Amino acid sequence: MTTEGGLSHRFLLAFILQALLISVTAFLGVWLARFVLEDVLVEQALEQEAAWFWDRRAGNPAAEPPRARNIRGYLLDPGGDAPELPESLRGRAPGMHELRSETGFRTLHVSERRGVRLLLVFDGEGVQLLTTYYGLVPLALVLVALYLTAWIGYRATHRVLSPITSLAREIRRMDVGALDPDVLRQERFVGDPDQEVSVLASALADFTERLDAFVERERNFTRDASHELRSPLTVISMAVEVLRGNPDLGTAGHRALDRIDRAARDMRELVEAFLLLARESGTELEREWLSVNELVETELDRARLTLPETRATFETDGVLYVRAPRQVLASLIGNLVRNALSHAAEDRVRIRLEAEELLIEDFGAGMAPEELARAFEPFYRGGSGAADGHGVGLTIVRRLSDRFGWPVAIDSTPGVGTRVRIRFPEGEFRRGS
Numbered sequence: 001m002t003t004e005g006g007l008s009h010r011f012l013l014a015f016i017l018q019a020l021l022i023s024v025t026a027f028l029g030v031w032l033a034r035f036v037l038e039d040v041l042v043e044q045a046l047e048q049e050a051a052w053f054w055d056r057r058a059g060n061p062a063a064e065p066p067r068a069r070n071i072r073g074y075l076l077d078p079g080g081d082a083p084e085l086p087e088s089l090r091g092r093a094p095g096m097h098e099l100r101s102e103t104g105f106r107t108l109h110v111s112e113r114r115g116v117r118l119l120l121v122f123d124g125e126g127v128q129l130l131t132t133y134y135g136l137v138p139l140a141l142v143l144v145a146l147y148l149t150a151w152i153g154y155r156a157t158h159r160v161l162s163p164i165t166s167l168a169r170e171i172r173r174m175d176v177g178a179l180d181p182d183v184l185r186q187e188r189f190v191g192d193p194d195q196e197v198s199v200l201a202s203a204l205a206d207f208t209e210r211l212d213a214f215v216e217r218e219r220n221f222t223r224d225a226s227h228e229l230r231s232p233l234t235v236i237s238m239a240v241e242v243l244r245g246n247p248d249l250g251t252a253g254h255r256a257l258d259r260i261d262r263a264a265r266d267m268r269e270l271v272e273a274f275l276l277l278a279r280e281s282g283t284e285l286e287r288e289w290l291s292v293n294e295l296v297e298t299e300l301d302r303a304r305l306t307l308p309e310t311r312a313t314f315e316t317d318g319v320l321y322v323r324a325p326r327q328v329l330a331s332l333i334g335n336l337v338r339n340a341l342s343h344a345a346e347d348r349v350r351i352r353l354e355a356e357e358l359l360i361e362d363f364g365a366g367m368a369p370e371e372l373a374r375a376f377e378p379f380y381r382g383g384s385g386a387a388d389g390h391g392v393g394l395t396i397v398r399r400l401s402d403r404f405g406w407p408v409a410i411d412s413t414p415g416v417g418t419r420v421r422i423r424f425p426e427g428e429f430r431r432g433s
Helices: 006-059 125-173 195-244 251-278 292-306 326-343 393-404
Strands: 071-076 095-099 106-113 116-123 288-291 311-316 318-324 348-354 357-362 408-413 417-423 428-431
Touching: 006 071, 006 106, 006 116, 006 125, 195 251, 288 292, 288 326, 292 311, 292 318, 292 326, 292 348, 311 318, 318 326, 326 348, 326 357, 326 393, 326 417, 393 408, 393 417
Parallel strands: 311 348
Antiparallel strands: 071 116, 095 106, 106 116, 288 318, 318 428, 348 357, 357 417, 408 417
16 A cells, blocks of 8 residues: 555545545535625615615605514605614615624615605515525435535445455455465455456465465575585585696696685685675674675685785775675675676776775776676676676675665776775764774
């Protein structure tokens, strides 16, 4: 699930937002209707009532001003007086006037014909009651119906999504090292899974069974390969040591033994690296604080045994300690150093340690941009090619660095050389040690 709460949480938020939007829209509609009723319909009603009265008075000068539940009229003759006329209505000019009221709104309409003034007062208290009874009450009923419909829709959607969320939860809890296909069976799900969910769950269960069998085969291969590959390499190394003691072996023979010993050692370290990468993770390996300086020096000493002409330098003003499995860090540094030596011109290599970074430079032919882009590909040796090696050193470095969080970068200049830089963000650098 990409967000906290998953699909059910998203649908719940959608239904809540929908209900809020409906409520706001409904209340705005009622408020607009009330505004239209008070400010438009009432004014039109007063104007029509005044016009009707003046028409009636033209035929009957003794016609009384309108009297109704919500409208009360007052007639003011020229120079005359109307004792019943409230003081707040006196002196009003013709037109519409809003009056103050504690119980509701009041509107005054003043018209005049031939010196006679007609004052019509509309009491809005009754209109507000009508607005309440015939506006808000039906609105509340409609909102309740909408809320119930939205809730029923949400529950139905939640019931449909429950098997999917349950399936996702079980998959997230699964351990690749201990797969159990039974947790993906349909009867383990919450809710009522439909056909599509059942098909998906069945396919995932079958895939889990095949994956479990594959993982088991990988474990068996790693265990068997660890024994079967180390044994012949050990025999080769022991035979080399025995042959070194033969006094009849000439200079050419010793050079051949050195090459055999070097090839066996490279093969042993390559097998160790492959076995490390074949494991599902590196969490089961024992970690300890290791000195990068010591591992670099050890690798350079090994190189000088087989390549006495090696001109490799190691520069640093401190010691870098990294907490890691010994075989992992040794394989990483060993592959970097051997790769640099195999490509260096006249075996010139410079290694520098700067705080958290290890920089290894060779002064060889370098790589073109298209070669550099493929440097980490398995079995790729570049256009220039190396005298020795299998084309997997940098591939192993990249995979180990990705697994243990040690960023590695490489840049190269044709005719100048190649620089590989690897960082150890969690390392401890002790200057001057």
